Structure formats: structure tokens, C-alpha cells
Amino acid sequence: MSIPFIDLKHQHRRLSSRIRENIDRVLKHGAYVMGPEIEKLEQELSSFCGTDHAVACSSGTDALLLSLMALDVGPGDAVLTTPFTFCASAEVISLLQAVPVFVDIDPVTFNLDPSQAAKALQALDKNDPGIHPLPGYRGHKPNSGSGRNAAHSAINTSKLTPRAIISVDLFGLPCDYDALTALAGEHGLWLIVDAAQSFGSLHQERSPCAMGNISCTSFFPAKPLGCYGDGGMCFTRDSKLAELLRSLRVHGQGQSRYDNVRLGLNARMDTLQAAVLLAKMEIFPEELDMRRKAAMKYNRLLSGLPGIVTPKFFPDRQSAWAQYSLLAGDKTHRSRIFNRLKANNIPWAVYYPQPLHLQTAFSYLGYIPGDFPASEDTASRIFSLPMHPYLDPGDQEMIAKVVADL
């Protein structure tokens, strides 16, 4: 039997009767949109994360988009983020006609490096790309899209106002929030936490969803807490922002249904997805522990192998282990490992083969290879092995032998 990269079927076998019960309840009451399960989930997850407000929405991408809209980010604004992430983290910035200012990662955590972010802010302030690579300096290169994509006009860097940082907790590991919170505070920036991969993680005993002005997560099926389709959530301590987010997710609704006080989206979570998530939450803390144990076992088996760098455990942070990602010595070493994995029918993945600053969709920013060396080097060496709570220890041993070529 082949080893799944993520085993959702195993989890479903364990939970199927609870999930069916919850779904049946929705089918019975029939409130498919904004049914009672939505509020129940919001209450349960805000208390799980130790924050005040949770606003359920249609996806992690929409959670980020709603957040930027609630903070009124738009043309002329610069938003700092990492180029080593899923496209959504930066896509939402460009969609609102603000400008993503990429900041390289710390090669150990794979997360945005706060010291590089400080340099980027200095470069923006002095309008000096010699301090840190900035968008727009190598000339405007329109990307190949049409419509909104083609609408990106030349970036006037002298007019960019830094407004926010979107930090991304890659693979489930929280960023350095002491440094990022201090930096955002010092420069009067909003901190938006992209916790799409890190729901369930901890930074000094606090959830990243309780940090920043707004935190966003995703319930895409492969995420640590996944639903059976798309879903996401925004978290905040600020009741005004929570109210804005609630309005924006329903077309900018005001006091009543046909009172629209601002432009918004249709970005609600389906009641059925909330029903699934409520069932999954019952075993989520246990699953987090199972993921952590699987990661520890991988590290025991793989640490010290020539050329291999295993992910680091931090005493002050607990990853949600959305992925178990490690580095090969170089691209050739990685290809040799992939050949062996393939020959042994073991799945793997590369998150992410191309940093965002080198992708066509972001070519209009004018970045070039070499702008973010840590992200580029990591992209050429990283790979992820099967990771889920139900990973068989014997399978892990077999996988490790294949990686090690024993």
C-alpha cells in the first residue's frame, strides 16, 4: 500500500459519525448560509486562540483580503511580506493596488527576517534601493495578464507609504513575534499574521492568531485544521475591526440586509464547513501532539545525515507542523533523493519551487534573481516528506532509509 502525503481518509474514518451528525443537523435546520454553527465555531476558535473576536470566512485568501480591506490598504501603500510563501500572501496586496515589498527570510526558520524588514523600511524611507531591494526601481515590466493585472501602472516608489507587514508562519512555525511586533510598533505599521499554516501553533504559549492587529488562517483540507472544501478565519482583539470584517464579508452590509454602507465581498463560510470543523476540533489538540511526535521522530532519524538540514525545534515556539520540510545539500542532491523516493513509491512535495519575486504574476515589480538570496537558495534545496497525525512510525523509518540511501 502506498504512503499518502497527507492522510485525510484515516482522520475521516475516525470522525465520520461525529461529522455526519453535525452535517445532518445542518440539513435539518437548513440554514446553509450563516447558520448557528458559524457563530459557535467563531466562539470556540477565538477562545481556543485566546483572542476576542473571530470572523469566519470563505478561505484563507479571503481572510487576508478582508483584513487589508478592513485596514483600508490600497494604492500608494507598501506592504512588507516574504517572497517564500504561497502566492496568496502577496496576491491580496496587489489585488488592492497596493505594492508588495518583499523581504528575505531567515534561512533557519524560513520565515520573514525582522532585521531585513527593518532594512526594507529604511530603504523605503530614504527611497534608496541600495539599502534593500525595492519594487519598481528596475523599470516597470507589465505582467502578461489582462484586466486588473494589466492595470498595474508604474510604481512610484517615492510615493509609497509603508502601511503593514504580513508575516507568514511557514510550515506551521510562528515567526519571531517579539521582533516583528516591536518593528511594527516602532514604524506605526499594521501587523497582519498569515497563520494559514500555523493554526494550533504557539509562540511563547500564545497563539499567533492572538497576535498582530488581525490574524488570518485557512481551513483548506490539507491544513492542520482543515474542512471539506474552502474556509478561513480572521481573528482580532479590536471590536471595531471585527465589526468591519463582519460587514466586509457580506458585501459591506450595514444595519440590515439591503443597507450597504461600503463595498465588500461575498466571503462567508458555508455552514456545512463550520459543522465539519466543529467535529474536527474535538480531536485537534490530540492531532497536534501526534504531528509533533511525528516531526520529532523524523528529526531523530534524519538529523546528522550528510548534506541534510532538518527543521529546528525552538524552546519558545511550538510549530503546528503543517509540513515537515527539510533541506538537501543542493539541487542535485535533492534530485537524487527524489529519484529514490519515486523508485520506492514515497510521495514528496516542494513548497515552494519559485519564490514570488521571480514569478510571472509579480514580474511587474521588477525584482531580479539574487534580490533575496536566502529565499532563492531555500527554494532550490527544500522538500517536504509525508506529514499527518496518523503517520505510521514504521513508514517513517522506511522513508528515512530511502532519504539516507541506506
Ligand SMILES: Cc1ncc(COP(=O)(O)O)c(C=O)c1O
Ligand atoms: C501561507 C498561506 N497563505 C494563504 C493561503 C491561502 O489559503 P486558502 O487556500 O484557504 O485561500 C495559504 C494556503 O495554502 C497559505 O499556505
